[in-house]
Amino acid sequence: METVQIHIEQQQFKSVRNEGFTLSSMRWAVFFFLMASLLGLLMRYFFVGSVFEAIEYKNILHAHSHIALLGWGYLLVTGILVFTFVKNQERLRLYKKLLFGTVLANIGMLLSFPVQGYGLFSITFSTIHLLISYVFAFHFLKDLAKAEKSTGTYLIKFALIWMLISSIGLWAVAPIGATLGRLHPLYFMSVQWFLHFQLNGWFVYALLGILAYQLEIKGWGIAFSQVKAWILHFSLLLTYALAVSWSTPIRGLFLINAVGVILQAIAYYWILKPYVQQAFPNFSIPNSWINRVMYLGLFSLVLKAAIQVALVIPDVATIAYTIRMYVIGFVHLVMLGAITFGLGAYSLKNQVLPISSLSKWGWFSLSLGFILTEILILGQGTLIWAKMGFLPNYYLFLFLSSIFFPIGLILILTDIFRKNNTLKTSEQTIQIMKNNTQILINRKTMKSTMLMSFGVALLLMTSCGGGSNESQGTYTPPSAQTTEKQADPKGVGEIRSVDLGEGIDEAMASKGKAIVDMKCTACHQLNDKRVVGPGFQGVTSRRRPEWIMNMITNVDVMLDEDPVAQALLEECLTRMPNQNISIGDSRDILEFLRKNDLEKTGSMDAALK
Structure with missing residues (x-):
């Protein structure tokens, strides 16, 4: 009976150790998800309110994307993989060390990217994360090889292989x-x-x-x-x-x-x-809220595939990468929809993440935020494609809808900490059990030793006739030194002269505003704040009208040949898409930009003076 009790208590201790590692991994994953959501909320606030001048949009964008991918996404997937396939305590200790290094790397990126963007510290922490991921892949593939071969293990093996292949792009950016x-x-x-x-x-x-x-x-x-x-x-x-x-x-x-x-x-x-x-037999919507979370994840994955099938039409494919809303909506559909809800539901089903009323409301808030923001982002992208302008207060509604993300994550994180406290109590209990088990083992060993000693002594006495004498980079290098090219103030393109006329043509400015609302305000604001691209305020005082119109109508050539456009691209790190705007429409846009400058700065066309 003592042997059976010892075996049971040892198994209980191993189970708690496994659960403790997994819960720690999930706690950090959700924490970084919360940080990424707050950074995303700040990015959306750029369009509805004022922020400190020291805060740069592109730095917040880089921080948001890195923490979302390498914090939440990476820790969620690796935590589930270890939970599912690794039971050996020695191996778990190894993965715990890798988790510690991954967390430190993410904290480093979280603190450095908002301050310096791509710089010494952010690149260093990104590289550390990358190297740790290599170590993780090496060891986990060894553990995965011990599992029975199946379709699931095959796909997981190639998931890790594709992770390694993806990193080639990071190492390539340096040379x-x-x-x-x-x-x-x-x-x-x-x-x-x-x-x-x-x-x-x-x-x-x-x-x-x-x-x-x-x-x-x-x-x-x-x-x-x-x-x-x-x-x-x-x-x-x-x-x-x-x-x-x-x-x-x-x-x-x-x-x-x-x-x-x-x-x-x-x-x-x-x-x-x-x-x-x-x-989901008969494709019916399930009653269980956890199955509904899974349903949302699978629906997102199917919708992703359906959207990509629509891209077989070249014009639709052009729209997909030209309209920024579609790009953002698609990335969120994969990362927030398929991965977050698909793997989140798996974690809930297998008690990797806690299940309670608090958790339920947290996932409901996450789902609501995801659905509302996707409807707004993809819907607004469709309105731009249909040339129907912007939804009233689009950016305000997008900001308000995004608040549901941190609310839901705070509820989920609170529930994880609650379970963690319970687990600590269990660990203390198990430790007491382990100590008692050790006492039982010692007693059993003492009994065995005494019996063996007695047997040896008896044997000696019989023989002698009596007597007794223990695992982007993410690296952004400086540009190559090239021969400096003299910039043409009129830019590169067929527009060499523009008749501005007297004052502002209100009809042209009105048409130009409609085009700007449809095609430009996703990346540019009408003030001097930089978001994805530079703000429009003061542009007619910095650039000649010919340059502005050539940049609008001949953007690919301008980015390839015009030194000023290239400098802007190097600063923004986002290539302006060719939206096939005609010369007539570009003239209307120019007129609106002149009017915008006159209203905001009191002057326009200073570049001509």
Whole structure:
């Protein structure tokens, strides 16, 4: 009986140790999600209120994206993987050390990016995170190899492989930036390489693999041959073409992307169909709130694939990367929708995350924030595409809807800390049990020793006839030194002379405002504040009218050849899309910018003087 009791108590202690590691990982993951949501809220406040001059939008943007991907996303996925596949206590101690290093790296990025953007400290902490992820991948692949081979483990293995492949883009930006400069298309392609294979490779494969594995341990099989697997891999490679077209708009890339998204949709169908049939028979909305969270995650993944299928039409694909709302909405659909709710529901089902009324309201708030913001972002993008202007108070409503994210995360984090306190009490109890177990072991050992000693003594006495004598980089290098080119104040393009007329033409300015509202205000504000791109205030006093109109109508050539446009691109690190604006429409925009400058600064056209 004592032996049975010892075995049970040892197993209980190991279970608590495993749960403690996982809860710690999830606690930090949710904490960084909260930080990313607050940074995102601050970014949206830029459009509705005033912020301190010392706070730069692009620095907040870099901090938000890094903490969301490398804090929340990375810790969520790796925490679930360790929870699911690693039980050995020695291995758990190793992963605990890696978790400690990952947390420190994320805290470093959280503190440095808002202050300096890409700089010495932020790049150092990003590189540390990257190196830790290599160590994690190396050790986890060894642990994964011990599991029974299945579709789930196969997809998880390739999730890690794609994570490693995505990092090639980070290492590439250093030599490309040093030799070709940060304005070269290869530089932007390297950044897009990292983002594409992180989102659609590392995170999506991990989600698909975990869902498949969950089915398999319940006795369901997913027929997924090598041919089907390579169709999935091939689709991932081909869909990178759309990301390339963002910086290098070549018609043939759209065809490559079209083939990729069709193959991807087929592969997703093969993997998700068995899971949906088992989890959601008849496609009915489940009664359980946890299953509804899972439903939202799966719906987001299916919607992602459906949107990508629509991109087989070249004009639609052009719109997708030209309208910034669509880009943001799509990234959120993958990261917030599919990954957060898909893996979040898995964590709740397996008690990786706590389940209570507090947790329920937290996830409800997250879901509400996600649905409202996606409707606003994608809806506004559609209005821009349809040339129907902006929703009234769009940015205000977007800001208010985003408040639901930190509210929900605070509730979830509070519940995690509550469970953590309970777990600490359990650990103390288990420690007492462990001490008692050790006493039992010592007693048992003493008894065994006495019996053995007696037996040895008896043997000696018989023989002698009596007697007795114990695991971006994220690195942004300085531009290559190039021969300085003399800038033409009129820019590069066919517009060499502009007749401004007398005063402001109100009819032209009104038409120009409508176009600016539709195509420009997602990246530019009418004041002097920089968001994605520079503010419009004072532009007619800094640039000649010909330069402004050439920048609007001939943006690709301007970014390639005009030194002033290149300097702006290097400063903003976001390539202005070609929105195919006609010369007539660009003249209307110019007139509106003249009127805006006159109203805000009291002067205009100073560049002509």
